[in-house]
Amino acid sequence: MINVILNGACGRLGTTFQKVAKETTDVNIVAGVDVNRTGISTGFPLYKNIKNVAVPADAVVDFSTPAALDYVLDFCVKNNTKLLVATTGHSEIQNEKIAAAAKKIAVFKTANLSHGVYVLSRLVALAASLLDGFDVNVTEIHHKKKLDAPSGTAKMLADVIKSSCVDENTPDVSINSIRGGTAVGKHEISFFGNYETLTLTHEACCKDVYAVGALRALRFLMTKKVGLFSSSDL
Ligand SMILES: NC(=O)c1ccc[n+]([C@@H]2O[C@H](COP(=O)([O-])OP(=O)(O)OC[C@H]3O[C@@H](n4cnc5c(N)ncnc54)[C@H](O)[C@@H]3O)[C@@H](O)[C@H]2O)c1
Secondary structure (H helix, E strand, C coil): CEEEEEECCCCHHHHHHHHHHHCCCCEEEEEEECCCCCCCCCCCCEECCHHHCCCCCCEEEECCCHHHHHHHHHHHHHHCCEEEECCCCCCHHHHHHHHHHCCCCEEEECCCCCHHHHHHHHHHHHHHHHCCCCEEEEEEEECCCCCCCCCHHHHHHHHHHHHHCCCCCCCCEEEEEEECCCCCCEEEEEEECCCCEEEEEEECCCCHHHHHHHHHHHHHHCCCCCEEECHHHC
16 A cells, blocks of 8 residues: 655645545555645645654655745655655745655655656657757646746646757747636647648547556655655656
8 A cells, every 4th residue: 555645735736646546556645735724625634734644654645835845855755655756836945845855765756647748758758859949839728826927837848848849949849838717738749841831749638647646656665765866757
């Protein structure tokens, strides 16, 4: 059994993770953390700050905000707990802190837990390596309550394009962010050439895809003692 502390337990992804975890036989949420405790019945103790959690666990799953990072890292390093960083929008300095913690504990970090987006990133790398001199645009669409823009996934895809390009002049990758309604998450990458355009698209149909991806990442993390891992390691 993988015993998990869920940070951001009352948010959109936190509640989705709760639902999906209940349907498994190998993942058990032993405590939740949320600054805005909503009073919903979670079936596990709910704390306002992870530093107050006294329940032993194998891993922390973080679906909260970048502001929680210092507390989460302190807790995991102090208690030798594995960490799945699913939150997006961290600064460069915060990413360095995550990498430093990963020298002491096992950390999995990805901006997108969907397997389809991982495959998309591989296809995008192939296209970027073959389409010399094309102009590239990433358009991402998310629900209007999403805090960060561009999305972590759009930034990750832009990095993949720049690092895969064989052209001496790495193209500027423009990113458009659209926010509206309850859209779960869509990423469209267009390569514009002379007289032709190639477009690759991924659309998440429901938030469960991220929770299922979190379960897959957790099971992988259990096999690791130390290090920083991402979707390409699965
Ligand atoms: N990696 C992925 O595949 C993936 C997919 C979707 C969303 N996300 C990211 O997950 C995060 C959460 O998304 P969401 O849509 O559930 O957001 P949300 O706003 O619905 O939920 C965030 C929750 O975190 C809580 N919170 C805020 N500060 C906290 C703190 N210091 N400690 C503990 N809890 C705190 C909030 O009260 C809220 O309940 C975002 O960063 C989002 O971009 C990642």
